[in-house]
Amino acid sequence: MGGMAGVLAGLLPAGKAWAEDLKMGLLVPGSVSEEGWNRIGYNALKGVQEQLGATISYVELQQNPASFEKAFYDYASQGYQVILGHGFEFQDAALSVAEDYPETWFLISSSDIHEGRVIGLHTDTSQPFYLMGVIAAKMGKKAGLVGGMEIPPIQQAFEGFKNGVRSVDPDFPISEAYIGNFTDTTAAKEAALSMIAQGADFVLPNASGATVGGYQGIAESGADVRTFSIFSDFTPVAPDNILGLYVADYAQGVVEVVRGIRDGAPPEANVVFGLKDEKVMQFTFREDGPVAVPDAIKAEVAEVAAQIAAGNIQTHSN
Template identity: 70%
Template structure:
């Protein structure tokens, strides 16, 4: 895409969107996910958001499950936009470039991109700043553990930013706290995630966080099989059934609440003028909690310290990434 085309998006699409979104007779929203919505995890979160928009706003909705294929992304965006869908959510950073390519041809459609910082005309990023919650996990790991491990899917900005938050949180407690980090190169290979986690644990990691979308469960399986001495946090969805003794707490996002809020504004003609960032300040969207049922629960004094840090992050007093 040329600079000129991006400039046209940035200067004209928002005005067109305001006019068309405000007068749309029927709200139609589509979802593109990079995998199956039947599995707990990232794709299910996007699907739940779509269903919330359907129930709360009376929208006509549709979704499509795709493999990691930019050509398929672009085709799906074009198909839905041509069918008159007002809002299309590409659920993942990997959809960003395809949305930009299509948006120029469909200025009356709002393209929302999860885990993206973009704002170019009618392409708007919805970024849940997971580095904030991961910062809190890093604090806990450095307080209670000896060495931490991070298992990622692919080395893309949303996962890198989350891990950066974890590292910064741990280093705020102990600058020399050891942390291992690896990526399995995909979001589907549960066995690879499990093997990477087991390898880290064999090298002394006693606190491990997997973050690999559909493959994430493999990391929790490794943690569970390694005994109650390995700590973890359940992220995005509830994995406590996989590792009930190990999960010290949960980081979940009610992404559906955030997406519905944004789509409701678009429905009323109020298109966001910047990318949207959800964080610990948005208590209806981001929740971080502890579990008493773990084999070794987080002590009360550490919980209190984490709560105070969380408040400072929400107030903007602590920056969790990009320092």
Template identity: 65%
Template sequence: MGKTAISRRSLLASTVALALAGMAGPVHAEDFKMGLLVPGSVAEEGWNRIAYDALKRVEKELGAKISYVELPDNPAAFEKAFRDYASHGYQVVLGHGFQFQDAALTTAEDFPDTVFLVSSSYIHEGKVIGLNTDASQPFYLMGVIAAKMGKGAGLVGGMEIPPIAHAFEGFAKGARSVDPDFPVSTVYIGSFTDASAAKEASLSMISQGADFVVPNANAAGLGVIQAAQETGDRLGTFSVYSDYTDVAPKNILGTFIADYGQGIVRIVSGIKDGTIPQSNVDFGLADKDVIKFTFNDAAARSVPEDVRKYVEEVSARIAAGEIETRTK
């Protein structure tokens, strides 16, 4: 559990009165509370840390009272934590990951005054609202770079869930927009924390000819970066969600950062003022305050200027809706 977990607090219950369907009355800052559920530790750089930083921004910028819990990968624990927050009057609870979706839907039936947000989800059912960072868009750019500069790529995912599958679909589409025959292999290691398994999968792909290996596995993704670094400067990779450039400065060609905090503050601010999103929320390259992709000039094989220019043109077309990066 997090050090501010609700089980260690004595909290007063409060409610949000409904004003209209899809609308709630505004809540005074001193009464507004937001809880966070993370699958693991917020001390880890990467996925969980992004959510924690977002929560701290809600506290600072919106004056909210905040709390978080660190949970094992256990659906029963997810539902209990959601119920604990809702029963203590939290107006917003964020489950940080697709795996929280079912527990949010079940809990929401009993707590109509709480808005349940679910990261990496396309859900919109009542007050259960998915907040998805469309990683297929920056991954499409990575695929373009890999096909322009390499001979094959390996993708290492934590689990085969829709957000990761969509990201990898985007990579493959980007690569094959450059070279229809560009080989892309995919492995799911079944864990978001096992860096050793991710490293082993990466080394296997490298031995089979991949000269790009790319992670999407939360903390486990560090194993992919380490494999690239240990194999030599010829291997290319990308930082995903957090900047790991210091781990493999010669291998990381670019970094995809989702300023999830900015997106969360935007959405939660609206909820606090009484407006609940009427659809799921999908952040993409058009949201320049949220999605950022940058190049690493210090890489051994830094992305050439002509490729960078092409990638920027592709990025603009994606943002404009001219290129579909994944199956809807």
């Protein structure tokens, strides 16, 4: 069924083959009810449904590569023309299944891949994290980074943060720890508390569903610890600590990629969203709370952001 849809797409005018029966599946590493990473994937799927009229479906999975392959196979065999694996961890399974379903498009979040119809969709989070690093070095004394697993998207984001810090003060101390999963909120909280106990006064958690635990630890440590809200608004969790918000409207980015695939104009390389893509990436300062970034630092950060968007500052090494 999926193969037949692909054949028709090659024979009919652009957009005609899928005008009535575009089907898209989503694989998420956890629950879409969680604020943060998994919810972003679900919002992308809903955007494709609402804007492109697609039939959609999603499956919630644990960290199990065998289940990733099965889910990809299930959707491809049921004629889903586009399947989004929402996370770098889905890349290998997609490459394996794509061998049997060459007419199906496999989109992989947080990936830089482009092999056949396996396409990476990557938001360059190192760019806003670079800005957070600049802020941390100008406002704090020591930074702490709490990651989920040591996978490229998180490592790249943290590299951006560290490069931002070093652009201000090469000797600024930074602690970094990974909890080894994306679900253990208690571990994320304990890692944040440990860093704070060792003097970190700017702490950033980046651990998908476990991220909220990091903010809980920050909040419990008092108002002297600063942080930035990432991916979703965690201000209700740490109202006295959050300086601003970074969000990526990844949903709209996915919609445009799928629209291009449907209309016969698929990506010719992996897709990278950054600060230059104003409709996708937003970096804003909080104006309504007890903590704030001074205006002079805001102005400096705005200039750095403009330089990054123009391609004049490299925020990560590759």
